[in-house]
Amino acid sequence: MTSTREGRVAGPARRDEAGQGRSDRPESAESLDLAGELLDGLAEAMLTVDGDGLVGTANAATRRLLPEVGPGTDLATCAVPALATATAAGHPQFEGEHRGRRLRGVRRALPAGRWVWYVRDVTEEWAGSQALLAERRRTAFLADAGRRLGLALHRDQALRAAATLPVPYLADLALVVHLPPVPAEQRPHWVRYAEGQPGPVAGESDWSLTAALPGLAEALDGGCPAPGPWSVAAQQDLDPVFAADLDREATLLVSPMPGAGRTVGALVLLRHPGRTGFDPRDVELAREFAARAGAALTMAELYDEQAHLARVLQNSLLPPELPRVAGMEVAGGYRAAGDSLRIGGDFYDLLPSEGGVLFALGDVCGKGVGAAVLTGRVRQSLQTLRLVEQQPLKLLRLLDRALLDMPDAARRSQFTTLLLGSLSQDPEGGLRVRVAGGGHPAPLVVDPDGTVTRVPVGGMPVGALPEARFTEVDLRLPPGAVLFTHTDGVTEARGGPHGAEMFGERRLHQALASGAGLPPSALVERVLRMVDEWSAGQRHDDVAMLAVTPRKPD
Known part of the structure; x- marks a missing residue:
């Protein structure tokens, strides 16, 4: 018996006249032992608290989840912040982190001004719910991005949408580099957008950009370079593609934008040092978004070409x-x-x-x-x-x-x-x-x-x-x-x-x-x-x- 309880009574066992074993302790002590064993069998921690806020009884699960709490502990000042705050404020429940685990507690009233806290470990449950919420957010992001990309009928509209949609959900800054159909005759076109900007900034660059930006050449060839740290200060030939006040250190992810039979561009995402890097799910989501943006850009280019041909046809066929x-x-x-x-x-x-x-x-x-x-x-x-x-x-x-x-x-x-x-x-x-x-x-x-x-x-x-x-x-x-x-x-x-x-x-x-x-x-x-x-x-x-x-x- 391991529970700590008030009023435990112990005594030797003795035999009755028939020689059968029986306890010479009072039946109330045996009941306490049985109750203690039942409490120790609970998966959740249980704390009884008196009117002064001091812990009376704590089961075995309490010692596993809350080793800082035991009989006589004042919960209002205990070393479990979420529990202490809830106790001091009189809140009937709490949820918070403790020793790397997620704990959730509920308070119930007992007779004679006493009450009891039930505390359980919800780490796995909470992680599962957070993963579900994150997946829902990813799905909602892709659905909204797909809808807005589908409305981009012209090349410039598709480029602006591809640059603005990832910010701030996927990155703090997004850069789209458009690969012209005939690279030998045209320079790459780019569109950049960062959180806090009034709108996207666009321009043209020479081909030195592909060498200055790590992974860009690989992505324009259809490859998928892994994300990694990047120092802007160590690169040359990036003006005016990146703003002068850009953080010198960042995490960089470059993804190809596939089109119809060719790569139409690359999506460059940057996260500032204060933000965590790209985990595998972030990389997967960025690649999927880049693929959808590439498809939208391809369709926009086709629409522009058809519209140009139609205008030529129109000019020749309109009544004179x-x-x-x-x-x-x-x-x-x-x-x-x-x-x-x-x-x-x-x-x-x-x-x-x-x-x-x-x-x-x-x-x-x-x-x-x-x-x-x-x-x-x-x-x-x-x-x-x-x-x-x-x-x-x-x-x-x-x-x-x-x-x-x-x-x-x-x-x-x-x-x-x-x-x-x-x-x-x-x-x-x-x-x-x-x-x-x-x-x-x-x-x-x-x-x-x-x-x-x-x-x-x-x-x-x-x-x-x-x-x-x-x-x-x-x-x-x-x-x-x-x-x-x-x-x-x-x-x-x-x-x-x-x-x-x-x-x-x-x-x-x-x-x-x-x-x-x-x-x-x-x-x-x-x-x-x-x-x-x-x-x-x-x-x-x-x-x-x-x-x-x-x-x-x-």
């Missing part, structure tokens, strides 16, 4: 600025549907011809970049074919044959509807108009009195069928009248009170009639504005229109 033509006023209007690039499948063009001009307004099947490519083919073909043929119907047939003969015509299954017409001055001050139709909405004539007349031009889509038939009509446009042509994106624009009703022919005629007498530019702008208001800016199809009227004599 219409030239000034003698004897007539011409205006065009264009909107691309639901695309960040202002290109689509609707187009118009004005081409010089003998004695006047040719005009074209069409709608290629499809939307976006794919339709814009075919639009470019149609416009280029018209530019070439009009040198050998300027009669609208014959020119339309040549264009149809050219589109059908394209090598990928069968694969793309694309075609275009088209109005192709010629405009020339009339001796009486009007315009002679000849229009060939290829399955396109009919042109409209708006008279000065507001009458809107549909010009019946039918025909079949161009480039769709080998035996397609096309039609042609002639008309005279008197002074003050306007020839208005449009794509079906105008009449099929959906909107209105419920957002699903089409703009329709009736509203288009009303818009044109109410704008009678306006010059072509004002009439086109009026219709575009009304369609935009109808669809509330949510266009689902491209819109193009072309208007022409005889020019009034000066």
Whole structure:
């Protein structure tokens, strides 16, 4: 029996008359022995305390966990800080470190103003909970980093995100070194961010940086150098990559940023001397973040390249600025549907011809970049074919044959509807108009009195069928009248009170009639504005229109 208890009684054993062994101690002493054995069997320490704060009973676990505490110890001044503080303040529980172990105690009241402390070792439990919390923090960091990196569409955005996100969670300072696609032609680009900076700092450096920064050359080659101490003072050629007030001593971790088939850069993390170095879990997390940052940077570079190509394509495919033509006023209007690039499948063009001009307004099947490519083919073909043929119907047939003969015509299954017409001055001050139709909405004539007349031009889509038939009509446009042509994106624009009703022919005629007498530019702008208001800016199809009227004599 090892417990220390108040009032222990000991006595020799004796035999009864029958010769059986029995204790000659009182039954209360035997009960105390049994209670002591039970208390010593507890895994947690137990201390009874009297009204003066002095320890009375302490079991065996107490001597293991709290050797400084025993019978008669004043807990308010004992050598266990957390227990002493809780006792002095009257707190019902405590938790703290003692002799390298994590202890947690709870106080319970006993009769006669006494109370008892139950203290247990929670080191492993606490370590497990801390490991779980740390893992949750790592997971949350990677989730947030992945989301923010995914929003970086451009190279500079991705570099700034890669430099700012690790601070301060992973490091006190982060440096991202971007490896250019053609190292022989470009210098490395870097972005640095440190805790307390108002924002990231960027610049370019020569290739001496890779030799001055330990592990950088290895990381740019795809290697993973181990973390280690680093002295800034011992390095050269680091200005202005690192700030002048940077701590001279630091812990350095360099990780490669893998991309598509190549290493796109390296992530450099620094921790100041007051912070612990990188443990294996920190290194693993940094490598994972660097990999995600490399993927985001790769996608941003691809996006930038595609955006550049799209801008070049856009500049070549946007409807042209219409030239000034003698004897007539011409205006065009264009909107691309639901695309960040202002290109689509609707187009118009004005081409010089003998004695006047040719005009074209069409709608290629499809939307976006794919339709814009075919639009470019149609416009280029018209530019070439009009040198050998300027009669609208014959020119339309040549264009149809050219589109059908394209090598990928069968694969793309694309075609275009088209109005192709010629405009020339009339001796009486009007315009002679000849229009060939290829399955396109009919042109409209708006008279000065507001009458809107549909010009019946039918025909079949161009480039769709080998035996397609096309039609042609002639008309005279008197002074003050306007020839208005449009794509079906105008009449099929959906909107209105419920957002699903089409703009329709009736509203288009009303818009044109109410704008009678306006010059072509004002009439086109009026219709575009009304369609935009109808669809509330949510266009689902491209819109193009072309208007022409005889020019009034000066």
